[in-house]
Amino acid sequence: MTTSAHPLVRLDAVHRQFHLGETVLDALKGVSLDIHAGEFLAVWGPSGSGKSTLMNILGLVDAPTAGAVWFDGRPTQTLADDALTEFRGSQVGFVFQSFNLVPVLSALENVMLPLQIRGMAEHEAKARAATALLDVGLAKFSANYPDKLSGGQRQRVAIARALAVHPKLVIADEPTANLDSENSRMVVELMREMNRAKGVTFVFTTHDPRLLDHVDRKILLRDGRIETDEVMA
Ligand SMILES: Nc1ncnc2c1ncn2[C@@H]1O[C@H](COP(=O)(O)OP(=O)(O)OP(=O)(O)O)[C@@H](O)[C@H]1O
Numbered sequence: 001m002t003t004s005a006h007p008l009v010r011l012d013a014v015h016r017q018f019h020l021g022e023t024v025l026d027a028l029k030g031v032s033l034d035i036h037a038g039e040f041l042a043v044w045g046p047s048g049s050g051k052s053t054l055m056n057i058l059g060l061v062d063a064p065t066a067g068a069v070w071f072d073g074r075p076t077q078t079l080a081d082d083a084l085t086e087f088r089g090s091q092v093g094f095v096f097q098s099f100n101l102v103p104v105l106s107a108l109e110n111v112m113l114p115l116q117i118r119g120m121a122e123h124e125a126k127a128r129a130a131t132a133l134l135d136v137g138l139a140k141f142s143a144n145y146p147d148k149l150s151g152g153q154r155q156r157v158a159i160a161r162a163l164a165v166h167p168k169l170v171i172a173d174e175p176t177a178n179l180d181s182e183n184s185r186m187v188v189e190l191m192r193e194m195n196r197a198k199g200v201t202f203v204f205t206t207h208d209p210r211l212l213d214h215v216d217r218k219i220l221l222r223d224g225r226i227e228t229d230e231v232m233a
């Protein structure tokens with residue numbers, strides 16, 4: 001846990017509207033939320049409740065139509081697009097439902113990719129990626145291509161890729177949706193372990209209430225609003 005006074009992310013009365021022709025859809029209807037550095041937090045709730053919309057805003061991929069977002073004490077609405085992209089790239093890692101690994105790259109090369117996109121020299125990216133794969137228990141599989149990895153292993157590579165940039169926050173939207181229950185549990189346990197070992201803040205969404213056993217805090221979203229926000233003892 002950090003001693004910093006401000007939350008890692010603060011949402012203040014966030015609304016997100018989508019315009020679909022004549023109709024306006026309110027996906028988030030005034031969400032206020034502080035996420036503190038070091039938290040391990042799940043967002044759950046029915047389909048269409050606004051989980052992905054919320055994750056995109058927390059991860060600075062999308063901006064609210066009303067309300068404000070602060071990231072590490074900075075008001076993000078004042079950042080220009082390219083500054084925001086750079087800031088997001090250095091602060092936030094993403095894990096996706098469909099893993100999003102590049103099929104023609106090995107596990108190691110997949111983990112290196114975001115580092116090289118950010119301009120890191122190849123030898124340094126390789127060393128960082130190798131460490132990240134070691135951390136998630138996949139050092140032996142570094143040379144494997146995604147089609148030679150199980151679903152659970154692919155998601156562990158994706159977690160290594162997210163962590164390799166040394167982000168403050170990892171956003172994982174339905175990271176276990178394509179996994180069986182055993183691999184789902186392993187992926188949540190791995191995220192938990194990385195959260196504890198590295199102090200990285202994790203926010204993930206899930207439909208599966210069994211995966212909520214591991215979390216510090218769970219937020220139930222319903223119809224674009226926070227229904228409950230429970231901190232575990
Ligand atoms: N880009 C978009 N354009 C229009 N409507 C959208 C868009 N993204 C989301 N919505 C709508 O906003 C609402 C919330 O969607 P969201 O994807 O955030 O829900 P969710 O909780 O992630 O659902 P699921 O569990 O199915 O992933 C839904 O009614 C959805 O149709």
Ligand SMILES: [Mg+2]
Nearest residue numbers: 051052053173
């Ligand atoms: Mg979703």
